[in-house]
Structures are given as C-alpha cells and as structure tokens.
Amino acid sequence: LLSSKRVLVLGNMHELVLEYLQQNTDMVQIKKADEVSRFLAKEGGSIHAVISSAYLGLKKEWIDLLPALEVVCNFGVGYDSTDVEALKARGISFSNTPDVLNDGVADTTMALLLATMRKVCLADKFVRAGEWEKGVFPLTPGLSAKKVGIVGLGSIGKVIAKRLSGFDCEIAYHNRRKRDDVSFRYEASLIELARWADVLIVATVGGAGTRHLINADVLAALGPKGFLVNIARGSVVDEQALITALQTGTIAGAGLDVFENEPFVPLALRQLDNAVLMPHLGSGTIETRLVMSQLVIANFEQFYQQGKLVTPVV
Numbered sequence: 355l356l357s358s359k360r361v362l363v364l365g366n367m368h369e370l371v372l373e374y375l376q377q378n379t380d381m382v383q384i385k386k387a388d389e390v391s392r393f394l395a396k397e398g399g400s401i402h403a404v405i406s407s408a409y410l411g412l413k414k415e416w417i418d419l420l421p422a423l424e425v426v427c428n429f430g431v432g433y434d435s436t437d438v439e440a441l442k443a444r445g446i447s448f449s450n451t452p453d454v455l456n457d458g459v460a461d462t463t464m465a466l467l468l469a470t471m472r473k474v475c476l477a478d479k480f481v482r483a484g485e486w487e488k489g490v491f492p493l494t495p496g497l498s499a500k501k502v503g504i505v506g507l508g509s510i511g512k513v514i515a516k517r518l519s520g521f522d523c524e525i526a527y528h529n530r531r532k533r534d535d536v537s538f539r540y541e542a543s544l545i546e547l548a549r550w551a552d553v554l555i556v557a558t559v560g561g562a563g564t565r566h567l568i569n570a571d572v573l574a575a576l577g578p579k580g581f582l583v584n585i586a587r588g589s590v591v592d593e594q595a596l597i598t599a600l601q602t603g604t605i606a607g608a609g610l611d612v613f614e615n616e617p618f619v620p621l622a623l624r625q626l627d628n629a630v631l632m633p634h635l636g637s638g639t640i641e642t643r644l645v646m647s648q649l650v651i652a653n654f655e656q657f658y659q660q661g662k663l664v665t666p667v668v
C-alpha cells in the first residue's frame with residue numbers, strides 16, 4: 355500500500371525522513387520554493403501526501419493543484435507556512451510535531467539569551483583579534499534574578515520558564531488569555547509586560563493573529579536596558595522597528611533565531627553589534643531533530659496503516 359503512495363517533500367528535510375520515504379514510498383523532493391508551482395502544475399495530480407516544514411508549507415493555490423492529496427505531515431510544531439483552513443475544508447489530515455522539541459528550543463533560547471546579554475560573540479571576537487592583550491572587555495548585565503516576560507506561554511514557553519527559574523528569574527507572561535495551569539503572573543497588557551521586564555522572550559505562534567505584535571511601542575516600553583529574544587517567528591516582530599530600536603539604543607540588545615524573510619536578513623541587522631543572530635536553529639539539536647523525524651514518520655505511517663495521525667492538527 356505505502357509503496358504506491360507518491361509523497362512530495364517540500365524543502366530540505368532530515369535524512370532519516372528522506373531515507374524512510376525513499377525505502378517505503380514513491381518519494382519526490384522539491385527543494386526550492388520557486389520550483390513548487392511549476393512542479394505541481396505538471397504533477398500535482400499524482401501526489402497523495404506532502405511533508406512540509408516552517409520554511410516551505412502549502413499555500414492555498416498549491417493545495418488547489420493537489421486533487422489527490424490525503425495527508426500533510428509537518429516537520430515542526432509551528433504551521434503558519436501552511437493554509438490549514440484550506441486543508442480542513444478539503445478534509446485533508448494534517449499533523450505537526452508538538453512537545454518533542456520543547457527542550458531543544460528552550461536550550462537554544464537560553465544560549466541565545468545568555469549570548470546576547472553577556473555579549474559572548476563579541477567577547478569571542480575580542481580574544482581572537484588579540485584585543486585582550488591591549489585592554490579589557492566591557493562589563494555586561496547578567497541574567498540571574500532578572501525580570502523576564504514571556505510573550506506566548508505555550509508548551510515551549512513553559513519549558514523556557516523552567517530553565518529561567520534555575521537562574522532565579524522573576525517570570526510573568528502575556529497570552530491572549532490567562533492560563534489556569536501555571537502560577538506565573540499573567541499580564542493582560544503586552545505594553546505593561548514590556549515596561550516591567552528586563553527581558554522579553556517571544557514564544558508565540560506565528561501567522562496573521564500575531565503579526566508585528568512586537569512593534570515600536572512595545573520596544574520603547576522595554577526600554578534602553580531591555581533585551582528582546584525571538585525564537586518564535588520573524589513575523590511576530592516588526593523587523594524595521596527593531597532595527598531602529600537597536601540602532602538608536604531604544605533597547606539594549608536582541609537575540610534573534612527567526613526573521614521576517616528567511617533566509618534573507620537585512621544588512622542593517624547584520625551590521626549591529628547589539629544583536630546576536632542565529633539561522634532558525636531553535637529545534638536544531640541532533641537529539642531534537644531525531645525525535646521530530648521519528649514523529650513525522652510515525653504520523654505518516656499510522657495515517658496509512660490505521661487511518662489516524664499520532665499528533666493531529668486536523
């Protein structure tokens with residue numbers, strides 16, 4: 355049965371997933387976004403399943419070119435790159451990879467936060483360039499006992515909060531609604547949270563509902579001693595407003611794993627010393643990507659063997 359299924363892999367994919375699909379299905383991989391439309395116009399009718407990711411998901415016009423589509427398995431927890439409503443309307447099943455990446459993303463968040471506050475990248479450059487022999491590196495603020503506001507306290511945000519508790523940080527959060535299952539202080543106003551916090555960590559979902567949630571006003575409220583860390587989606591932060599805030603000292607610094615137009619990062623941002631930049635590696639540990647791959651395979655296999663997904667969204 356599986357060997358008759360034609361599976362389209364969108365973009366780069368973990369080798370474990372590729373090996374599994376190559377051995378068990380009729381797999382085709384399209385790596386570049388600008389090649390998808392042409393491929394689908396020709397061969398969309400033959401595709402039964404799609405493996406998507408944050409970088410390359412299914413837009414409405416692509417779903418319309420996939421009349422035989424039965425299931426989409428997303429490699430990643432966030433699925434703003436795919437039009438899930440359009441899948442729902444067609445009755446197409448859709449899975450993501452929740453929870454297995456919480457630890458990995460929280461680890462990356464801590465690395466990025468500490469690197470940003472303690473200027474780890476600049477300190478490294480300082481030593482390599484032989485600057486240490488000529489002078490001292492400036493002191494920086496530390497993380498311990500700081501006030502941290504988490505914007506989007508979901509399952510990833512909760513693990514980040516657990517890590518921060520180990521640093522004796524005071525934690526508050528902003529969500530659309532207060533959670534009943536956490537004891538952290540809820541702040542209904544994002545501006546107030548930013549005003550209170552030394553550090554804002556963005557861990558929300560992406561998509562239209564959170565677009566530019568972190569705007570110039572929020573950055574101004576965070577203030578000249580405040581740090582921003584974004585491990586969610588580039589779309590949640592107004593990137594131009596952030597560049598201005600970093601250039602003018604409206605905030606102290608930013609650690610960014612995600613950007614508005616990945617993999618393209620504005621030159622102005624790349625030139626700033628008070629920003630630490632990572633190429634969307636939140637879940638990018640060897641261990642995390644392995645369990646994510648296993649969950650993608652489990653979803654795909656169980657869908658075709660038992661008719662239901664392991665971690666369904668739709």
Ligand code: 8YV
Pocket residue numbers: 407408409429430431432433455634635636637
């Ligand atoms: C991945 C992600 O980087 O889970 C998510 O939402 O953004 C990531 O885990 C991406 O899906 C992998 O390509």
